[in-house]
Amino acid sequence: MLAAARRVAFDILEKVEGGGFASDLLLEAPVDRRDAGLASQIVFGVLRFRAQLDFLIAHYAGRERKLDTEVRTALRMALFQLRYLERVPAHAAVAESVELVKRARKGSAASFVNAVLRKAGTGPVDWPSREIDWSCPEWLLARWEQHYGARAAEGIARAALREPARWVFYTPFHTTRAQDIGSQWVVSLLGLEPGQRFLDLCAAPGNKTAQALAAGVRAVACDRSWRRLRSMAELGAELVLVDGTEALPFARSFDRILVDAPCSGTGTLGRNPEIKWRLGVEDLARFRRRQIALLERARAVLAPGGLLVYSTCSLEPEENEEVIRTVPPHLVLEAQHRLPGRDPGDGFFAAVLKSG
Structure with missing residues (x-):
């Protein structure tokens, strides 16, 4: 049997x-x-x-x-x-x-x-090649080597062969959520304070919304999947079913906005290893088009003096720097990478933008 x-x-x-x-x-x-x-x-x-x-x-x-x-x-x-x-x-x-x-x-x-x-x-x-030794497609290794250097490329690939560490975030409701340490870092860049109006434009499954609520904000969480939004009901945020690439249905603006954009996920290969075998370079342009649209819609509802964080769990410039280049340079306060093998947790990119 x-x-x-x-x-x-x-x-x-x-x-x-x-x-x-x-x-x-x-x-x-x-x-x-x-x-x-x-x-x-x-x-x-x-x-x-x-x-x-x-x-x-x-x-x-x-x-x-x-x-x-x-x-x-x-x-x-x-x-x-x-x-x-x-x-x-x-x-x-x-x-x-x-x-x-x-x-x-x-x-x-x-x-x-x-x-x-x-x-x-x-x-x-x-092993006859690094592609086989590190069990990663050569086209990805070559890109990482070009953008981050040979040592970093090897570190990223080897990190993807290890079981990811687990981190826990305690929600305001005394429950716990598994949340990568890099994901927690993204929310910290917003400088959240009690009473601020906060928009999480691509919120599901809700870990970043939960972290924001712990700071005392008034949160609105959006997603285009009602099934995924419903799983966030216990958090207490206002849930709005909307495709963030379309006009947003808000009469008031927000002090802080998070655009944690859907992406290729190449920073998460340790926990999502199938990505490296099914992703193609042609997919990056498709993600980029949607990411630019999400960023444009979010900036339209950012309050004067407000901050917006654009983030992905991708390591690819098409989804990160090239998206941020669509924003006037004087509105970009900072942009940072976290790389697997160099930094704890998954790989992330995050840019902090101000209203303009």
């Missing part, structure tokens, strides 16, 4: 191949806490180390060959467990991966999977 953890991990990895996000799928998985831990380790481990695992598959198979996604997923899972999970018995990793292939109705590949995994070793490997 297949262990629940491996069965769930396999199903989630297959859904990620179809465009799903691992963290969301794990939260929805029908599995108890004990099995959820192993399932999470396998899912995120396979996604973080995918390039290394695929190199090993080709090496132990003796040649590059086209594999069904189900077969490749089972092989990746087993190789990750053999190399990186010391407490998992090797026989269990191998036997259950063979069973996963059979369960996926790819029984003709069972003997191949078994043969490949029986050859697998756990010793050091001479």
Whole structure:
């Protein structure tokens, strides 16, 4: 009988191949806490180390060959467990991966999977390129090297191979929310004070709104998804369903505004490793168009003397500096980066703008 953890991990990895996000799928998985831990380790481990695992598959198979996604997923899972999970018995990793292939109705590949995994070793490997060693697409590595330097590029890539640290934020309602330390830094740039009117234009899931409320502001939280907004109901902010790229329905202006814009997420590869395998350079222009529109709409409702923070969890200039260049330079007070591997937590960009 297949262990629940491996069965769930396999199903989630297959859904990620179809465009799903691992963290969301794990939260929805029908599995108890004990099995959820192993399932999470396998899912995120396979996604973080995918390039290394695929190199090993080709090496132990003796040649590059086209594999069904189900077969490749089972092989990746087993190789990750053999190399990186010391407490998992090797026989269990191998036997259950063979069973996963059979369960996926790819029984003709069972003997191949078994043969490949029986050859697998756990010793050091001479990886043929940094792309495989750091398990990150070369086009991303080259960009980071160009913009931040070789050492920083390696630090970003290697940080994405580690399980992210966990930070907790205590809300005004004596509850806790998991919130990356970089995310908390973004809100601190607003200089919030009690009584200020505060707008969070892209608010869901609400962690930054909760942090702002702790400063005593009167908060309005916006999002274009009512399902995501409803999850913030307990915070006590005024919730407004609106697409922030369109005209905003506010008669009064705001003292402080946060535009934490939807982005590529390349600063969060440690917790969202699937991003590095599905993102393309062409996606950056699409994000940039929306980000510029969000910033323009937000600036239109910023009160005289007010401050606006534009932020992303992206490391890419198209989404950061190039967006800020659409604002007159004398209105930009500061702009900063946080880089994984150099600074604690996820990677972020934030710029503080004043009204003009």
